[in-house]
Amino acid sequence: MSASTNNGKKPQQIPKSIKFLFGGTAGMAATLFVQPLDLVKNRMQLSGEGGTKRVHKTSFHALRSIIANEGVLAVYTGLSAGLLRQATYTTTRLGIYTSLFEYATKEGKNPNFFMKAVIGCTAGGIGAFVGTPAEISLIRMTADGRLPEAERRGYKSVFNAIYRISNEEGVATLWRGCWPTVARAMVVNAAQLASYSQAKEGLIKTGYFSEGLFLHFVASMISGLVTTFFSMPVDIAKTRVQNMKVIDGKPEYKGAVDVISKVIRKEGIFSLWKGFTPYYARLGPHTVLTFIFLEQMNKYYKRLVLKDMSEGGGGL
Template sequence: MGVKGFVEGGIASIVAGCSTHPLDLIKVRMQLQGEAAAAVPPQPALRPALAFHAGGHTVALPHHHDIPAPPRKPGPVAVGAQILRSEGAAALFSGVSATMLRQTLYSTTRMGLYDILKTKWTQENGGVLPLHRKIAAGLVAGGVGAAVGNPADVAMVRMQADGRLPLAERRNYRSVGDAIGRMARDEGVRSLWRGSSLTVNRAMIVTASQLATYDQAKEAILARRGPGADGLATHVAASFTAGIVAAAASNPVDVVKTRMMNMKVAPGAPPPYAGAVDCALKTVRSEGPMALYKGFIPTVMRQGPFTVVLFVTLEQVRKVFKGVEF
């Protein structure tokens, strides 16, 4: 029973991850917007707008309209179009090999472990699992899965972000294996777990909110409409609800995680961020509190379809393996 849950969850996760990879790439690029400004806060120059003469001297008064407004950040459609223009269509799948490895390690572990805990605790609780126990199962499963899959997660973020850098500064990883090998060789094995505390925290939040919400929403729909409603429409409605909840809960942690994983540390120089809290504070001070929700629209655009594909595929895979024990 346990192995079966890992296989079913792994297949569904890989299908969902690969099919929504371009949306995830756009989300990462948007989360990195304005990052350079975090190190040096902009100093707007004031141009004199009004002047008057007093005592033989000319006095200039600055006008608030002369303070240059910060440029508007491009939205997800504009970011996608920019990638297509400057890097080509293939760039939308930059890092897809890392996504496949990440889903194989992280999502297979979290889905299988959640299934084991849910089944065990349901049996112990007389066939019913309350919401708080589902959340607890998600927290445990997400944390373990993230710890296992962190190296692939770091590689994926870097490969997705590489195209935004000047040619001379790009890492140009050939594959996820090349990325992990070079990171271990050039930056030490510990670099493979850079941002792991954030990855674990995010994964716990995502898994608990995503899987628990899906199960709870599905149960609520079936309780209202009856067992006969256990079909595609119910799966889509429950999974889309789960995707929105997971995106809203995890986005701030995801922004900090992305920036921590993507940062470049020059030999002998202090890192741009001393840690997750330092990264969050610098981001908020430099770009405002809503910077922690950068990439939220593409996060929802990615998390919604990802969660729908994940659970719809999972339900179909379960039908295929129904009655099969391994």
Template sequence: MGVKGFVEGGIASIVAGCSTHPLDLIKVRMQLQGESPAPAPALRPALAVPGSAVAMPHPPPAPRRPGPIAVGARILRAEGPAGLFSGVSATVLRQTLYSTTRMGLYDVLKTKWSGGEGGAAAAALPLHKKITAGLIAGAVGAAVGNPADVAMVRMQADGRLPAAERRNYQGVGDAIGRMVRQEGVGSLWRGSALTVNRAMIVTASQLATYDQAKEAILGKGLLPDGLPTHVAASFAAGLVAAAASNPVDVVKTRVMNMKVEKGAPPPYAGALDCAMKTVRAEGPMALYKGFIPTVSRQGPFTVVLFVTLEQVRSLLKDF
């Protein structure tokens, strides 16, 4: 069961990651909105106040930030259809390292702790043990996959920069190689604490919710064990995972994407510093930037992930 769980989880994760990559790209671009302070806008012509010689300037209203559809349209206009798949090679590597590890390890822990061989015995595991298995599996998977995660964020964010400032990575191998040469091996694990925290939250909420929702649907006889049950349970899992992980995801994206100039202090001293600067500059709801595309991506991703996983399990059940 051990190796098989890793193979099944890896195949399902790669299919889900590639099919929802454009939504993830839009989410990253939205999370980076407002990060760099814009130059001070020119004031409107002064308006004289009756009875006073002092003119009172009217600052223009703050520009409205584009939503996910507008961001997607902007990417299409500026970078073409291929722009929606910027960093997809890093997504494949990330899913191969991170998701294969977390899915397989979760399966191993769940089966071991249930004392069964998977299936109904593992599904009947108490919720707190499912959550614990998810926390452990997510942490290990994130530590393994962090280099690909950093490369993916940078490749997805590149198109929003002026042409002269872009990194122009040719692929995930080029991205990782240049990071090592220019910034040291440590740069591959930049934001790793955030990646681990996010992965623990996502894995615990996503996998435990799916198992628990599926168990509840089948236990109450609402639906048979088939596609409708898998879709319903996975959609619930995606919604819970998105709500739980979005604040950590925003901070992770910004820390991973920051440019550190030689001899200059980094824009953020760490995760807490990034979170505090973001909240001070943009308000608490900035931590939920990109939430709509996060849900829009996490929902389909989770549905594709678990539906594919169930199909792969069915195909490999005799192996």
């Protein structure tokens, strides 16, 4: 028990600015491990588009094709965009979520599942809007290698991508596909953050789990599976809208609904879950690593800075 508790005082809380910082840092650290999976997921979701592009039958086929045609280092294409996306999107969403979660916690009682989902939607939507420029840069950079040499955009970094998109296509293009991105983020965060919190509580109640890394790992994998199933149709719409080109003033898709209807009509309804394996393989570990890094940073901040030696540190 902490000294502050022994003195009858309410334990100090982690400052909101630190929560935002830890959220982004945790997401960036996780991205260093899962960027290749993000690349494969994007290539799979674009596979078959237009009927003339290279089709990837499985995740392993996609990965093997990328390495064979573009080199081993190509699996980290778009890393700078992935890191900036986490620095903007994840910093915002986890910072807002933990702050609202803390506000909604009354007399030591956590908010119910519905309230967690509402908080998750809010945090995800705001975070997605902030992170859309990095998101669209990431989609384009990871998709570039699948195009013929003459059609590639050839962005050198995320900052080069943002500059060129703004200069060549207009600043508004940085928020192309913003609404499907926001919709996806709301679905992802409602499912991911709420299911993670709920899974932790449920696992602890079984009596077989206690606060620690193993609990965080199992709760994260459950959360990742739930999130993957519900968010993939929205994600494939977002990916294709953000990657599309405008030819003679006419965009390939009118919007997210147009993408989904065309995918179902031309590729079959199950194509909405195309790339499920790399998506979950990416989202699962990313969820695990993000929450583990976040929980550990919170725990050690409480111990080293706030001198709070009580168990638990995540606040999720």
